[in-house]
Amino acid sequence: MHDLHLHSLFSSDSYPSATIENMCNSAIQKGLEGICFTDHIDIDYPTDEGILNFNDYSSAIDEMILKYNNRIDIYKGIELGLQPHIFEENSAFSAKPGIDFIIGSIHVVNKKELYKGDFLQGKSDEDGVLSYLDELKKCISSFSNFDSLGHIDVVRRYLANGEKAFDYNKYSEALENILRTIIYMGKGIEINTSGKRYGLSSFHPLEKILYLYKRLGGEIITLGSDAHSPEDLGYCFKEALDLLSSIGFKYYCIFKKRKPSFIRIE
């Protein structure tokens, strides 16, 4: 199994134990075949978290690739925060050499953070979800330099009335529109197991959204724990693969030099 979404100390929200080397050792101990570091690049983040130094990040990963090359496959990725007004900056970052994989994720809507609840403040849950999906649509309509769309329904985690307030039927049209665009662009989505770790009843995205993606002809799915500490690597992967398999997916994807390879789900 390959974990294609994880953070090290190069991300400011990681646990102190998440050194790049600890993450590699934990992945080996857990028997993962490969990992891709996807530390945050959130340009113009409202709280100005700062952007990692890509050269330092890149060399730290290269060092691990050399050190552990016969024990685990290690890839270099980023999780790029998408916002409609920073396409140019994001395009410039994505063009940096040596990147294997880019996750495109929404962490900020209308310049307000999802994580600290600023964005949803003063909105009904329904309005919040609709503007989140609208922002997502805007982002992927004008920016394509990513490989897999991260935690598509992450907004579910922050609703004032809990995840049950996310009524799939209300958003299925917007979701279908987004997924059709992703498929047309030749991009993928991820199954992000952190939903359960954060106390939701399911992964990101909801099963229904995975079924919809399958029905629309989606084939590219990456697998990510979104670990910010060594113990969370590969979280619930067996369950995630069983779920994909039950929906009819036969493969998950890994990326090297921005090209997908399909790995059969056993």
Ligand SMILES: [Zn+2]
């Ligand atoms: Zn994220």
Ligand SMILES: [Zn+2]
């Ligand atoms: Zn992440």
